[in-house]
Amino acid sequence: MTALLAGSIAVPTALSASTAQAAEACRSGIPTYVHDVSSESDGVLRKYLDWDPLTGNATGALLDTGETAPLERYSEFFTGGHGIIYVKTPEGALKTYKDNSATGGSMLTPVRNYGGNWNVYERMWSTGDNRIFALHQDGALEVYSVANPSSGSGAITKIRTVPSTDPAVVAIAQATDVWSAGPVVYTLKRGVPGKHGEVKAWRYSDGVWGLPFPNGSTTVITGISNETRGWSPGPGTIYTVGDSPDYTGIAWSYTGTAPMDVANPDVGAGIYGDVHADIASCLASPSPDVKPSFGPVPPETETPPQAVIDWLPDPAPQDPTQFSGKFVLGDGRPAAGLPVRVEAVDVTSDSTDEVQLVTLGTTVTAPDGTWTVPLPTALPESVKRAAANNGGIINAMASVNGETSSGHMMRGTHMMTAAPATAPATARALVAAAAEDDSEPSKMRPIIDDLRKEQAQPTVAQTNLSWASRDEQVSVDTLGDRPLPEYQSDTVREFQGDPYVVDGVDTKSLVVRPMDGGCDKTSEKVIDKQIKYTTVAEGHAYWDAKTTVDYDSKLSSSVEVAVKTGTRWTIEGSVTLGSAMSVTTGYANKGPFFAKQWRVPIEYKKIREKWTCNYGRDTFYRYKIMGSKYKVPSGGAVGKYGKDVSNRDGSVNYGNSPKKHRAWVPQGAHFQISKNRSIKWSGAVSAYGIKLGGSTQYDRDHRQRITAGNKKARHDIWGKNDKVDGKPGVFYSY
Known part of the structure; x- marks a missing residue:
């Protein structure tokens, strides 16, 4: 120091x-x-x-x-x-x-x-x-x-x-x-x-x-x-x-x-x-124009930036008018030649009625496991209404089914989004950004006997014992954007193990072929709803700076969807929430030495899925947790401060940051991000005892801003993932 x-x-x-x-x-x-x-x-x-x-x-x-x-x-x-x-x-x-x-x-x-x-x-x-x-x-x-x-x-x-x-x-x-x-x-x-x-x-x-x-x-x-x-x-x-x-x-x-x-x-x-x-006999205040520092700090020089060669170009954005993805086996090899069905999920009623999902298209996986289904030219009325209530965005579930040579049935699902060519530009941008978040292949997993019947749901007291619920209570964001554990439990702190061993057979590497008779459409029923405050933004202001977070006018976030197979929950893609909001939320001019997330209330549904296979002889039930809309609880806050993220700021983090990510803000001036995607917060929310990740699209209504003070030392910032004028995701402060 x-x-x-x-x-x-x-x-x-x-x-x-x-x-x-x-x-x-x-x-x-x-x-x-x-x-x-x-x-x-x-x-x-x-x-x-x-x-x-x-x-x-x-x-x-x-x-x-x-x-x-x-x-x-x-x-x-x-x-x-x-x-x-x-x-x-x-x-x-x-x-x-x-x-x-x-x-x-x-x-x-x-x-x-x-x-x-x-x-x-x-x-x-x-x-x-x-x-x-x-x-x-x-x-x-x-x-x-x-x-x-x-x-x-x-x-x-x-x-x-x-x-x-x-x-x-x-x-x-x-x-x-x-x-x-x-x-x-x-x-x-x-x-x-x-x-x-x-x-x-x-x-x-x-x-x-x-x-x-x-x-x-x-x-x-x-x-x-x-x-x-x-x-x-x-x-x-x-x-x-x-x-x-x-x-x-x-x-x-x-x-x-x-x-x-x-x-x-x-x-x-x-x-x-x-x-x-480290007890002192007498205390003092530091010089007001000296920033705190731990160890050597890069000098405040304004040398011309060195040329930086980006060897890998940014991936081409997904066409927002189509659904696409990749299914793999449990060991990561392609799941080839299997039928894929894409169904709209936002048509599920808010009531407890059972609703059959609308099929938007079908296809077969290619030899490398990839697949593509374009949006229909003429959308069903129920899908049109759901899209209109979601800012023009259509959330859907792709499913693939098959069986192994040993007779074990396998199923893979993935949540994703698309938008018609006539949708607003913000909706198309949300879809393209969400596709980057969900670019990982989707695994097929075994259908076990537990899925042949409806399951009793845990109580609130039981879900409060889960790892996600306990982590939600911690004031500091320790997860950041690190991947969540692959399998979570909604009742215990321990992470869950490999689900691929069924009846003593390890199914993860077995070849999967189309199922005789296949599987039919999915029907869904909402069995519970709860409102949870979900991270949608964060701001950083070190030393004498101040930060503002705007999350105005409408939702502009993607939140992961968790699916339950037996006792294990796993993330299988995300839905994008673009519905209109009736209020303005966020915080303004917080600082100095301030860095907190901002959370808004979003309603989450626990949904029971039902489908049949083998010419209707086998019926299966599965559960998922999915975000739906911004909803302020009766007598509740329109938004809340989230976890502390100040451990991302300061001299040590600045010194460890890539030089090309750095910039500085003149005294009394400001800088803000108002385009591209935020980082993906792994711990955006805990719903029903399960941790879900989420991210936000920056635009004129959703911004991270910093205003420098007037003290003499320079106000440094740096992007997490890129230059601050590129795709930083979020910027930090020193």
Whole structure:
């Protein structure tokens, strides 16, 4: 990490450090560490930067540096100031490490192993200088002196035992969390039903004959509810975060004298686990014209761009007046010579009536598995009406059926879109863009016995246990545009395995031939509907910039469709939603240090499919989840902020970006994307316990915009997938 500029000396508060400590240079840019054990991994230590600790980042945020180090989930850690990190291992040893990540080294560079049986202490923490507090299992508080604390290698000597009956020790033992900033010990008590929690301050004194906490306590924060963790970068500032059931991990900051005021109620997101800062004796604000940086940053030069050769041209866009795709076997080989039927799906009624889908065309797969069906010149009236309600776009399902030499029936389906030549230009652009999202071949999968009967649907409580439902509750977008797992469950967190082994036979590589008698048209019935807020845009504004997201006038998004085979759900294409909207949504001029997704309410249907094969002798049922229209729930919001995506911004990400993707925005000027496709968000929505991806078409009504502030440093941006004036998908900010 580069030098973090110090500002003016802060005025000590009533709870600040001693006079000798306050005379030291005040610091900004305080490293802050989180022991994250929320994932399935063994545990990781994450490093954040508290850029403006004096104000509690009142107009900023805790910045994710991207630096991590493995830290076993059952280990405990605390900081000692000066870049020293103490770790108590599960076996009870106490070890010290030095954070050398600022100079390219390890965040946990070993310094000393003190050994011993430190497991006799229920909790340990440091003052940030030469004292360590340790609460013994018998209830007493033991105080240790640290020699040469800045090295992490000095002797640790017990100098005092405070009895368990001391009021401060009683409060420490009963506290939800405890930490220090210099000689001041803070105790956080979580709220309980009917009573708010609080944070109290206890000033410790080393006086030989005096009381260890001679002045009792001062209540510094009231109104605590779900907050379970607290920490201080130094005197005068406190942060809290909760282990709430919704997994938001949203941190609050407080500053001033008792009682402290809220400085920022959303100073950081995704903070899960124990938190400690590299405690400073005095805090400062950074220079207002210096951007935060972690490591070397490319210089602000305006050298002419080098010529870039794109070896592969952009693929030719799909003709929007036809449906096309490719079916393959489970092992990826072409599914050749099989009959394909394309049926319009938007004709399904909103009622519970069973509706037979309208066939738009049939064909046979080519030797390479590809197929094409043009839109009929004359569309049936039901399809015309559905298209008119969907901005001119026709959503359809292509299905292919066959059987193996062993007699196992196989079926493949894929959702896709088309638009007549007379449809609006925006509709045709949506269709072409959606085709790029759904360009992967579609697999044929076995028809198992579970499909021969209708299935009982899981309850809301059961779907709340699924991986998708749990991920939906996390405040930070960790998926980005990474592919979803191929098979999901709507009731458990575990991903589902290979469905191709049927009756002991692996069907994925077996040749599939046309089925005797074939299969007839599909009929559908809506069995449930629910409204879910779905990601349709995101904006980024680092430092002193501001961002605006417009999602106006009409839907312009594609959302994946999930199909259930037995107990497994998988994505099989997407539908495009282009229906008219009656409201305007989005956010304007958010920032600085702001990056969030925007979500709009979309109604999703759970649909039961029914079809017969073998001259009507075999009837099968299958279920799918499909988006339908923008719909505001009664008394609900027209749009909502989505997940935090600020970990995509900043100096590290800018330094790692391709040079040809970079650009900058002059002071006080703005830039926006208003054409081409957004990125595809893998976690756009969780509906019925299943995660679905989605993307949006940029146009005059759907834009991502950034406005640069007037500070001196340059405002840099870069496209994720391309140059910012090409097809970036989304642009980030530094």
